[in-house]
Each structure stands twice: as C-alpha cells, then as structure tokens.
Amino acid sequence: MKKIIFTSLLSLVLVKVLAQGPPITADKPIMLGGNSFTTKTLAEIRNNDRGTAVYVPVMLHYLPTSNSLIALHLPYLSYDLDDAGSGSTLADIKVQGKYQFFRKDGTGRTWRMVAKTIQTLPTGKELDLLELSTGEYQGYYGIVSGLETLKYGISTEIGYNWAPDGNQDELRAKFGVGLPLLKPQYPNKQVNLYFEYTSSWLTDRDWYQLLYAQGIQYALKTVTFDLAVQLPLIKDIPENRALNYSVFLGTRYTF
C-alpha cells in the first residue's frame, strides 16, 4: 500500500502539468453550455470477499442552462455474492440535479462551485451493495467545487447521503487532481492522469473506508474514454465487506 501512495505522489511531482478533462470517480462543477446533452457510462467492477458485482449505468445528462443540470442514471447490475447468490437485474435508478452558485473566471482558469443532489430510487434488489443496489430510497446532498486551469485541475466534493432508516446514511468526501500528458490544444486531443481519493463514513454502521483511484483518460473533442482502478487505503469495516478493488471503465459523448 505504501508503494501505491509513494508512486502516486511521485507521479504528481514528475508529470509535466498542462491541462485536463473531466474527472473519473470524482465529480466536476463545470457545465458545458446551456441546452446540451451528454450521454455517458461508467461501468464499475467491484470486488470484495463477499463476491463481485458488475454495475453498468446508462446516464443521460441535460443542461437546461449553463449553470444547471438534470440527469437520469439507468443502471444494470450483474452480481455473484456469497450471501445473495448470482443474477442480473435493474439496480437503483438515480436522478441527479446540480446548480452552479459560484463562478470566478480568469484567463485560462475557472473556479466554480455547485450544489448537488442525487435521489436514489428503490428500484434495485436489496443486495446491500452500497451506491449500486440497495432497494432503498436515499437522498444525497452535497457541494462540489473545482479549480480548472490549463496546468492542472482540482476537484472536491463533500456531502451527506440520507436514508429513512439510517442504514445508508453516509458522510462522503472526494478529492481529485487531474494532470495532462499532452500540450493543451483545441480541438481536444488529450491524455490525462487522475489521482482521486474517496472518504466514506457510514455513520449508522460506523464503517469507514478511504479509497484511492488511479485513472487515465483519453479525450477527444466530444468523446472521452476513461479507465480507473480503485483500491482501499484504510478499511475500518468488517473484513468481508471491505473493498478489494474496483475497476471503472467509462466513455462519454457530448452533443
């Protein structure tokens, strides 16, 4: 584990910084122009001692204005778990909303903040796969902020996930840094590295995990391809529920 942290920090120091695209496991506060659509998917293969789940969402994002967003996530889940058997099913559908309430622009840089909510509908099976398929209603409320410059991108998020029975209540925080490997150019042609941390504390269960994701992204003008591997740094959680690894595979298309 120390090697992973060391390698990540070393990469941060050594990479020649120029520009970046949207983060992979973290979120972003920038919205690309009003009255536009983005379709994307970010499949997750999650493994722990309990088994493996493959989560494939189809996400449709619409921006009514340049500072607001509504989104619908329709997820498909395939699972093989020791205590729940195996199968394929619709997972929890999510409806997302964002509103940008702060913006400070400069030449080649912008700093923005958005309020975000995710309403999780109980459409999935009760598999207790956190954030994937719980069969419970949940409401997430958070703040996303980001500083994007031509040399680097930093994104942060903090929020609280609320469920009626408290079982899914979670204080969630994310921090990500994006660095480019190619000179900034338009039309886009980018290869970006991402270093992203997720802190998750399930307050009712008193479970805590700190996760680190190393990601790489190939981005063209309207399309991106994303790959990230997420590993646990801290696992204060029952042994069979602690994450072994997650692999994220994604693509997005803006039109």
Add this chain to the structure above:
Amino acid sequence: MKIKAIIVLVAVVMVSAFAKAQKTMDTFEVQVDGLGCPFCAYGLEKKFKEFKGIKKVAIDIETGDFSFQYPSEKNLTMQAVVKQVEKAGYTPITSKITRADGTIEANEANTTELSAESVVVTQQVLVAGKCGMCEARIINAAGSIPGVTAAAWKQDQQMMKVTYDKSQVTLDGIQSEIARIGHDTKAHKATDEAYADLPGCCKYERLDQ
C-alpha cells in the same frame, strides 16, 4: 475562340462570386475568461453553433482568444455575442467586430484619448450586481464608454468607482450605459428585458427608484 471566351467569362464570374462571398462575412474576435480546459472551449463553440451560418471558429485556450465569421446580412450585434458567451457559461472580456465593409466596432477598455481640454475626475456611484460575472460585465461596459479611463466595482459595497473625462462623458451617461446592460444604477434603472437577460447567478435584488 468562343470556348476561350466562355472559359474566361466563367472564371471571372467565379472569382467575383468568391470575392463577394469573402466580403460578406463579418469577423468577430472575443477574449473570453474561464476557459480552464479544452472541454470548456468545446462548450463555447457548441453554444455558438446555435448561430446558423457561423464559419471559421477558432479558439486559443491559452489566451482565451475566440474568433469566428458570420454572414454580414444577419447583422449580428456585439451585445448578442457577449450574451451568447455568458449563456455558454463563460465571461467575455473584450470583443471586436470587423464588418464586411471594413468598419470596426470594439468593446475594449481604455481606448479613451485625453487632450488639453480634458477634465478627469473620479467618482463613485451605486451599481447593483451580485457576483464575479456581474463585476466583469459592469467593468467591461464602463470601460468601453468613450471618455472612461478606468472602472472598478466592488460586490460587497455595490459601488462602482469610475474615472472619466468630463469633457467627453457625464456620470449620468455612464449610468445609463450600465443600466442598458441590465444593472440598476442610482440614476437609471435597467429595463425588465435587460434584467431578464442576465444569467441566473447575476439576478441581483433590484433597486427601488
């Protein structure tokens, strides 16, 4: 001989048609703040694609220089371009239009020339606004007024400090121009249409007048 004459005639027509087509495009140059990544540039271009007939779109993300050509018969205004940049979610700083007939319209700060008759004064005036985007719009508008040499606006005080040549412009005239872009001032209230055109984050509490 006939064939040669026809070829020459066709060539002349084609050249003149090409030249005419070149001349009937206005050239727009806008300096845009907030382009923090190449995707931001795409968001800007995508919003301007709503202007049907737009050509030769070029964006330099390092400098924020954005340029394009647009048919002159559509008479696209500076105000419409500035608003479109704002609708894309970015901040316009300076803009310049070179019309097909050679006339130039500029919206750039500090182009005022002073003379021996100039009487330069600095005054403060109430201007309503809400955010950093308002600040950029107010300063940009004030700076583009002939006779104004410097302008600054403080969000917490709702006050604009403006330095201008009294022989070229009056404080009332400056306030009138600021109101025209959607911001209430002490002497002039913006029209409801101009206020409604402001982006959501700029919807300030209107002044009672």
